[in-house]
Amino acid sequence: MEFRVLGPVQVLGGGRPIGPSGPRQERILAALLLDAGRVVPVSRLVEVVWDGEPPATAVRQVRNLTTALRRTLVAAGAGEDVLTAEGPGFVLRPAGFDLHAFEDLAARGEYRAALACWRGPALAGVDSAALRPDAERLAERRLAVLEQCLAAEVDAGDDGTVAELTALVAAHPLREGLVGLLMRALHRAGRQADAIDAYQRAKRRLADELGITPGAPLRASYAQLLHEEPAPGRCFLPYDVPDFTGRAADVAVALDALRAGRPVVVDGMAGVGKTAFAVRVAHRAAADFPDGQLFVDLHGHTPGRDPLPPEAALSALLMQTGVPASRQPDGLDERAALWRSRVAGRRLLVVLDNARSASQVVPLLPGGTGVAVLVTGRRRLAAVDGALGLCLDVLPPPEAEALFAAAAGGRAGAGVARLCGFLPLALRIAAARLQARPLWTVDDLVARLGSERRRLGELRAGDRDVAAAFALSYRDLTPPQRRMFRVLGCHPGGDFAAAAAAALYGTDVTEAERLLEDLLDAHLLRQPAPHRYGFHDLIAEHARAEADAGEAATALGRLLDHYRDGEFSFVAERANLVAVTALNGHDEHAWRIADRAVAALREQGHRDELTALARAGARAADRLGDPHARQLGLANLTTAHWETGRLAEAVETSTARLRLVRESGDRAAEAAALARLGAVHGMLGRYADAVRRYRQALVLAAETGSHEVACLAWGNLSNAQEMLGRYEEALTSAAHARAIREEIGDARGAILASAQLGLVLARLGRLPEARSTVSTAVGAAVEADYAFGEAWSRIDLAEVLLADGCARQARAEAERACAILGRLHHPLLLTMAANSSAATAQAMGDPAAAAAAYRLALTTARRIGYRAQEARALLGLGVAEAALGRDAECHLREGRALFAEMGLTAAALS
Numbered sequence: 001m002e003f004r005v006l007g008p009v010q011v012l013g014g015g016r017p018i019g020p021s022g023p024r025q026e027r028i029l030a031a032l033l034l035d036a037g038r039v040v041p042v043s044r045l046v047e048v049v050w051d052g053e054p055p056a057t058a059v060r061q062v063r064n065l066t067t068a069l070r071r072t073l074v075a076a077g078a079g080e081d082v083l084t085a086e087g088p089g090f091v092l093r094p095a096g097f098d099l100h101a102f103e104d105l106a107a108r109g110e111y112r113a114a115l116a117c118w119r120g121p122a123l124a125g126v127d128s129a130a131l132r133p134d135a136e137r138l139a140e141r142r143l144a145v146l147e148q149c150l151a152a153e154v155d156a157g158d159d160g161t162v163a164e165l166t167a168l169v170a171a172h173p174l175r176e177g178l179v180g181l182l183m184r185a186l187h188r189a190g191r192q193a194d195a196i197d198a199y200q201r202a203k204r205r206l207a208d209e210l211g212i213t214p215g216a217p218l219r220a221s222y223a224q225l226l227h228e229e230p231a232p233g234r235c236f237l238p239y240d241v242p243d244f245t246g247r248a249a250d251v252a253v254a255l256d257a258l259r260a261g262r263p264v265v266v267d268g269m270a271g272v273g274k275t276a277f278a279v280r281v282a283h284r285a286a287a288d289f290p291d292g293q294l295f296v297d298l299h300g301h302t303p304g305r306d307p308l309p310p311e312a313a314l315s316a317l318l319m320q321t322g323v324p325a326s327r328q329p330d331g332l333d334e335r336a337a338l339w340r341s342r343v344a345g346r347r348l349l350v351v352l353d354n355a356r357s358a359s360q361v362v363p364l365l366p367g368g369t370g371v372a373v374l375v376t377g378r379r380r381l382a383a384v385d386g387a388l389g390l391c392l393d394v395l396p397p398p399e400a401e402a403l404f405a406a407a408a409g410g411r412a413g414a415g416v417a418r419l420c421g422f423l424p425l426a427l428r429i430a431a432a433r434l435q436a437r438p439l440w441t442v443d444d445l446v447a448r449l450g451s452e453r454r455r456l457g458e459l460r461a462g463d464r465d466v467a468a469a470f471a472l473s474y475r476d477l478t479p480p481q482r483r484m485f486r487v488l489g490c491h492p493g494g495d496f497a498a499a500a501a502a503a504l505y506g507t508d509v510t511e512a513e514r515l516l517e518d519l520l521d522a523h524l525l526r527q528p529a530p531h532r533y534g535f536h537d538l539i540a541e542h543a544r545a546e547a548d549a550g551e552a553a554t555a556l557g558r559l560l561d562h563y564r565d566g567e568f569s570f571v572a573e574r575a576n577l578v579a580v581t582a583l584n585g586h587d588e589h590a591w592r593i594a595d596r597a598v599a600a601l602r603e604q605g606h607r608d609e610l611t612a613l614a615r616a617g618a619r620a621a622d623r624l625g626d627p628h629a630r631q632l633g634l635a636n637l638t639t640a641h642w643e644t645g646r647l648a649e650a651v652e653t654s655t656a657r658l659r660l661v662r663e664s665g666d667r668a669a670e671a672a673a674l675a676r677l678g679a680v681h682g683m684l685g686r687y688a689d690a691v692r693r694y695r696q697a698l699v700l701a702a703e704t705g706s707h708e709v710a711c712l713a714w715g716n717l718s719n720a721q722e723m724l725g726r727y728e729e730a731l732t733s734a735a736h737a738r739a740i741r742e743e744i745g746d747a748r749g750a751i752l753a754s755a756q757l758g759l760v761l762a763r764l765g766r767l768p769e770a771r772s773t774v775s776t777a778v779g780a781a782v783e784a785d786y787a788f789g790e791a792w793s794r795i796d797l798a799e800v801l802l803a804d805g806c807a808r809q810a811r812a813e814a815e816r817a818c819a820i821l822g823r824l825h826h827p828l829l830l831t832m833a834a835n836s837s838a839a840t841a842q843a844m845g846d847p848a849a850a851a852a853a854y855r856l857a858l859t860t861a862r863r864i865g866y867r868a869q870e871a872r873a874l875l876g877l878g879v880a881e882a883a884l885g886r887d888a889e890c891h892l893r894e895g896r897a898l899f900a901e902m903g904l905t906a907a908a909l910s
Contacts (some may be wrong), residue, residue, distance in 0.1 A: 001013050001018075001073070001076065001077065001078045001082075001094075001095055001096060002096040002097075002098070003033055003036075003092075003094035003096060003097045003098070004097075004098045004119070005030060005033050005034065005098065005099055005122055005123055005138070006098045006099060006102060006117050006118045006119060006120075006122055006138070006142075007098075007118060007119030007120035007121070007122070007124050008119070008120065008124045008125050009026050009029055009030045009033070009123060009124075009125070009126055011029070011073065011076075013076040013077065013078075018072060018073075018076045019069060019072050019073065019076075020069060020072075021068070021069075021072065023126075023127070024049050024061075024065055025065050025068070025069055026125075026126055027045075027048045027049050027126055027128045027131065028045050028048065028049060028062065028065055028066055028069065029069060029092075030048070030123055030126050030128070030131055030134075031044060031045055031048045031130075031131065032045075032066075032083070032090060032091075032092035033092060033094065033097065033099070034099075034131070034134050036092055036093065036094055036097060036099075036100070037091065037092075037093055038091065039086050039087055039088065039089045039090070039091050040089045040090055040091070040092075041088045041089040042059055042062055042063065042088060042089050042090070043088075043089075044089070044130075045062045045066070045089065045090070046058045046059060046062055047130045048128050048130045048131055049061075049062060049065075049128070051128060051129045051130055052129075052130075066083070066085075066090050069083065070082070070083040070084075075812075078095070079095075079819065080816065080819075081093060082094070082095070098117045099117075099138075101114075101117050102114045102115075102117040102118070102145075105117070106145045106148070107249060107253075108248070108249035109152070109248045109249040109251070109252035109253070110249075111145055111146075111148055111149030111152065112149060114145055114149075115142070115145065115146060115149065118142060121135065121139065122134075122135045122138035122139055122142070123135040123138070143172070143175075146168070147175075147177050147178060147181065148252070148256060150164065150165060150168075150178075150181050150185075151181055151256075151259075152252060152255075154181055154184050154185045154188065155255075155284065155287070161181075161185045162182070162185045162186060162189055162191075165178060165181055165182040165185055166182060168182075169182050169198070169202075173201075173202065173205050174202075174205065174206065174209065174210065176202065176206075176214060176215055176217070176218045177217075179198060179199065179202040179218060180217060180218050180221045182195075182198050183195040183196075183198050183199055183221050183222070183225060184221065186198060187225055192225060195225050196222070196225055199214070199218070199221075199222045199225070202214060202218070220347070224290065234292050234293075234320065235286065235292065235293045236292075236293060236294050236295045236320050237279060237282050237283060237286070237293050237295050237351065238275075238279050238295060239279070240279050240280055240283040241276060241279075241280075243403065243406035243407055244276055244277075244280045245395070245399050245402050245403035245406060246395050246396065246399030246402070246403070247273075247277055247280075247392070247395075247399075250277070250390055250392065251277070251280060251281055251284065253388070253390065254266070254277075254281045254374070254388070254390060255281060255284055255285055257388040258281070258285050258288070258349065258372040258374060259285065259288050259372075261369040261370070261372065262386060262387065262388050263365070263372075263373040263374075263375065263384055263386065263387040263388070264281075264372075264373070264374045264375070264387060264388045264390060265375045265376075265377070265380075265381050265384050265387045265388070265389050265390070266278060266374070266375065266376045266377075266390045266391075266392060267376070267377055267378060267379060267380050267381065267389070267390075267391050267392070267523065268378070268391055268392035268393065268523055269378065269394075269423075269473075269523035269524070269526075269536060269539065270301065270378060270425070270466075270469035270470055270472065270473050270523070271423050271424060271425030271426060271466055271469050271470075272392045272393065272394060272423060272424060272425070272523075273392060273395075273424035273425070274353075274354075274376040274377075274378075274392055275353050275354065275376060276424070277376075277392060278351050278353060278374050278376045279351070281374060282295070282349055282351050282374060285349055285372070286349065288347070288349075288372075289347045289348055289349035289372060290347055291346040291347045291348050292320070292321070292346075292348050292349070293348070293349040293350075293351070294317055294320045294321070294348060294349070294350045294351065295320075295350075295351045295353065296308070296313050296316045296317060296320075296350075296351070296352055296353065296364075297353050297354050298313055298352055298353065298354050298355045298356065298360050298361075298377075299354055300354045300355050300356025300357070300360065300377055300378070301354060301356065301378055301469070301472040301473065301476075302354065302472075307356040307357075307360060308360070309360075310332055310336075310359075310360055310363040310364060311331075311332050311335060313352070313360070313363075313364055314328075314332070314335040314336060314339050314363065314364060315328055315335065317339055317350065317364065318335070318338065318339055318342065321342050321343065321348075323338070323342060332363060336363050336364075339364070339366070340366055340367040340368075343366045343368065343370075343371050344366075344367065344368050344370075345368065345370060346368075346370055346371065347370050347371075348366075348370070348371045348372070349371075349372045349374070350364075350366070350371060350372065350373050350374070351374045351375075351376075352364060352373065352374070352375045352376070353375075353376050354376060354377065355375055355376065355377035355381060356377065356378075356379070356476070357377075357379065357381070358381045358382070358384060361375055361377075361381060361384060362384070365384070375387075378473055378522060378523050379521055379522055379523070380521050393526075394421060394422040394423050394424075394536065395422045395423075395424060395427075396422070397414075397417060397418070397422060400417040400420070400422035400424075400427060401413065401414050401417045403417075403424060403427050403428075404416055404417050404420075404427045404430065404431055407427065407428050407431035407432070407435075408430075408431035408434050408435060408442075409435060411434065411442055412442070413430075413431075413434075413442045413445070413446075415442070415443075415446040416430050416442060416445055416446055416449065419446065419449040419450065419455065420449070420459070420538075421536050421537040421538045423466070423536065423538060425464065425466055425469065426459050426466050426538060428464070429459045429460065429461045429464050429465075429466065430445060430449070430458075430459065432461040432464070433445065433458070433461050436461070455538070455541060456470075456538060456541055456542060456545070459538070466538060467542060470524075470538070470539055470542040471542070473522055473523070473524055474524070474542070474546065476522065477518075477519075477522065477524075478518075480515060481515055481518050481519060481522075482546075483505065484501065484505055484512070484515040484516070484519065485519060485524055485543050485546065486543055486546045486547040486551065487501075487504040487505050487547065487551065487552075487555040488501060488504060488519075488525075488533075488535065488543055489535070489540055489541075489542075489543025489544040489545075489546065489547055489552075490504060490544070490547060490551075490552045490555045490556050490559070491504060491559065491576070492556075492576075492579040492580055492582075492583060493573075493575055493576030493577075493578075493579035493580065494534055494575050494576065494579075495526075495528050495529070495532045495533060495534030496532065496533060496534065496573070496576060497531060497532060497533075497568060497569075497572065497573065498512045498513045498516055498531065498533070499512075499562065499566060499567070499568050500559060500562060500563075500568070500573070500576070501515075501516055501533065503558045503559050503561070503562035503566065504555045504556075504558060504559050505555070506555075506558055516533050519533075520533065524539060532572070556583075559580065560580060560586055560589040560593075561589075563576070563577060563580055563589070563593050564589050564592050564593050564596070570596075570597045570600035570601060571600060571601070571604050571606060574597070574601055574606050574609040574613075575609065577593055577594075577597050577609070577613055578609050578612045578613055578616070580593065581593055581594055581612075581613055581616035581617060581620070582612075582616055586620075587620035587621075587623045587624050588620075588624065590616055590617060590619075590620035591617045591618075591620040591621040591624065591629045591632070591633055593613075593617070594613040594614060594616055594617025594618075594620070594633070594636060595617055595629075595632050595633070595636060597613055598610060598613060598614060598617075598636045598639060598640070601613065602639060602643055603788070605787075605788075605823070605824035605825050605826060607640070607643050607644045607825055607826075610639075610640050610643060610644075611640040611641075611644055613636075613640075614633070614636040614637040614639065614640035615637060615640070617632075617633045617636055617637075618630075618633035618634060618636065618637045618653075619633075620633070621633035627660065627663075627664045627666075628664075628666075630660055631657055631660050631661050631664070631666065631669050631673075634653050634654070634656055634657035634660065635657055635669075635672065635673070635676070637653045638650050638653045638654045638657060638676055638680075639676075641653060642676075642679070642680065642683075642828070643826065643828075644827065644864075645827035645828055645860070645863065645864025645865075645866070646864065647680055647683050647684055647864055647865040647866065648684075648865055650680045651677070651680050651681070651684070654673060654676045654677040654680055655677060657669075657673045657676075658670065658673040658674065658677055661673055667700055667703060667704050668700070668704040668706050668709070670700055671697045671700035671701045671703075671704060671706050671709045671713075672697075672706070672708075672709050674693045674694075674696050674697035674700065674713075675693070675694065675697040675701075675709050675712050675713040675716065677693050678690040678691070678692075678693030678694040678697065678713070678716060678717075678720075679716050681693060682716060682719065682720050682723075683828070683865070683866050683867070683868075684865055684866075684867055685867030685868050685871075685898075685901070685902035685904075686902075687720045687723050687724050687902065687903065687904070688903065690716070690720045691717060691720050691721070691724075694713045694714075694716055694717040694720065695717070697709055697713040698710060698713050698714070698717075701713060707740055707743070707744045708744070708746075710736075710740055711736075711737045711740035711741050711744070711746070711749060711753065712737075712749075714733045714734070714736040714737035714740065714753075715733070715734065715737035715749075715752065715753050715756055717730075717733045718730045718731075718733035718734035718737060718756050718757075718760060719756060721733060722756075722759070722760055722763060723868060723904060724903070724904065725904075727760055727763045727764050728764070730760045730763070731757070731760045731761065731764065734753060734756045734757040734760050735757060737749075737753040737756070737757075738750055738753035738754055738757055741753050747780070747784060748784065748786050748789055750780075751777045751780050751781050751784070751786060751789040751792075751793060752777075752789055752792055752793075754773055754774070754776060754777040754780075754793075755773075755774050755777040755778075755789075755792055755793040755796040755797075756796065757773055758770045758771070758772075758773030758774030758777065758796060758797075758800060759774065759796040759799055759800060761773060761800075762799065762800040762803045762804070763803075767800065767803060767804045770800045770803075770804075771797075771800055771801070771804065774793060774796050774797040774800050775797060777789075777793040777796075777797075778790060778793040778794055778797055778813075781793050787820050787823070787824060788824060788826070788829075790817075790820060791817045791820040791821050791824070791826070791829055791833065792817075792829060794813045794814070794816050794817040794820075794833075795813075795814065795817045795829065795832050795833050795836050797810075797813045798810040798811070798813040798814040798817065798833075798836040798837070798840060799836055801813060802836075802839060802840055802843060807840050807843035807844045808840075808844060810836070810839075810840040810843070811837065811840035811841060811844060814833055814836040814837035814839075814840050815837055817829070817833040817836070817837075818830065818833045818834060818837055821833055827860050827863070827864050828864065828866060830860060831857050831860045831861045831864070831866050831869045831873075832857075832869055834853050834854070834856045834857035834860065834873075835853070835854065835857040835869055835872050835873055835876065837853045838850045838851075838852075838853030838854040838857060838873070838876050838877075838880070839876060841853060842876065842879065842880055842883075847879075847880040847881075847883035847884050848880075848884065850876065850879075850880040850883075851877060851880040851881060851884065854873045854876045854877035854880060855873075855877065857869060857872070857873040857876075858870060858873035858874060858877060861873055867898060867901075867902060868902065868904070870898060871895050871898035871899045871902070871904075872895070873895075874891045874892075874894050874895030874898065875891070875892060875895035875896065875899070876895075877891045877895075878890075878891035878892035878895060879892075
């Protein structure tokens, strides 16, 4: 779904307009989109709709209009949370929004693509005085991006810019930036007289209409034009490598800042390509600084050299501007003063490369605005006031692969790029090694880089060495920072929270965060998400190499204790939990960590990690030989198989668990195992077996006082009885399940039990009571933010509504359930929801949609072995195909056979 404000205000679904309805709703939509993602107060919407003259009923009308807009969007498939009431107003969260696309493209330097997002004036046709400033702001923003676009194209020598700039200057004659661009374009096209004429016309217009003279940048451009062959300043920039790759958006941003007189400070980890980037930007900007381009390496991180003192750096700069050493004063302050007076009034570009600290840089900053400064360093240099900070990361995979191919003579190496961590220095070293070994293939290089223990050793060529670059960064750390760096290398997972770092170090979270931020500033850590930290792969290898065995073992022990006993987000740490439970020799920790995490991962739908943890926990428990640990491990593994739809494996593990707990004499665990085994049998269509297991579980649950098992068994027994057509028994069982859930305070379980109770009421023909019961369950699930329970209840509500002849409402409920389950990746319920959705489409006379939904249900049911839903899908698909005039007999025959095999009638699922 696409939302638009860059032109007429529209919402498109499938390429067709779906809103807004009427001018008032159009104004509301415009105001909500202009503050997308933020709460827009109702008072603001009233102002937008009535422009200061609202009626007495304005607030109510705005709420009604906004609610109607939400219904339209939700009905069109935008999702329940696209437009919500929050606090004093409403929040609109557009998935696809042309203004966001425009800003993202512009930020990446893809100016023409950004400008293509516009289809006319912003908010075209929206007549609201309150929104006019926003429309004007957007128009100004478009013009600014267009100016950036044309500046880049003029610099690139695009001859087509002259005509476009001529038209723009005619439309905006007082915009001096455009006039200056036109002058540059004309001059580069060899039309110097026309360029001078453009300046004179602008000068007269500014005087006649505003009574002012052109600004300094435009006057400087004119002065430069008056000399057909201006004497260029001296260039001290290093060689600009021809195979520089990527960074287009960052280059464009840096160029804009330098041309505007703003310092640019570039930081990033060792080997990320800061110097190459600065040199590329400086060469691109050189024409804008005709008095010279200066370059000084401050040696902040140069092997075998101390950082260059500010006095020495000033001496180098002064010599580049023509002041010999014999004429330079000795003191820092005197030398800095001479430097500032020497460059005053000149258009110079100064590149200060490889800075170690702000104290190195600040004395070198010029006093005037005509000198542009570009600084690089590994650490963030916040002390450079007013600077644009650019933090370079490793290259995106396509750009990294392109760099390797260019440096390696055209040989592709996606695997090499990945093993180099997409780090430019590592890529260039790898390419140099390949070039120096004519008999090597790319696969040979990949094999040599494939071992983590030797990878850093392989990334060395001549005086280039990735490990040495990292070692210099490590050398600059304080002892506590070094220790934190080393112990973090012992973490076996990916990114981590401060609490995990605190455990590794053996300190509190506050101290750990301080050290983590220090390492982040030194670019020895990355921050992939708020409050999360992590290593680049190659730096992680370097950190592991720095730690001795004793330090590593102690740190790892503290980390395992933290994951076994500490407070943390299981979801956020799920990948790390998988990693630590896979470690050899830590079985006691492994099974306990897995057992602790399973419920949270199941709740949030993270089934891959749930399965990995359950397998690791079960294997660890087996190695320990502890019967209690083993039965819990099998229980967790059964849960994982159940959640991921591996029903045959769930039967195997639940049977093994039942055998184990019977041997140990644990009656409460036996009751739980029986209840789970019955549920798996039910999914496989073995309802008689399922009923027997449930009744056995109920006997043991009563004997051991296990209320949790009792309510689970009653609820599942109700489902099996319902499938077998024993509706009165099913009603009694569902009522027992709900009563126990409510008695023990299990609100979420009560939601599921109520939904089942309502469904059985519908089977008995008690439809008003059924609708009320299931609707209450849906509302409770929504209020509790219980996504699984909401999906479950909406499926049952769809079935009740369908039985009551309300097919359209039923379809909406089934589709909402499908959407939730798609996010939760829950194949069992998704099969049920897809079948329900198909049945509602069939009832509405849409056999094509019904057939598509039945195919989805059939595919999923067959994959996981859900026999009853497979039978329902086959029978429904046959009916839908017949309605479409296709051969459907094979589906109908197979569906009836499956129902008969399970001892059911086709009515069991309808």
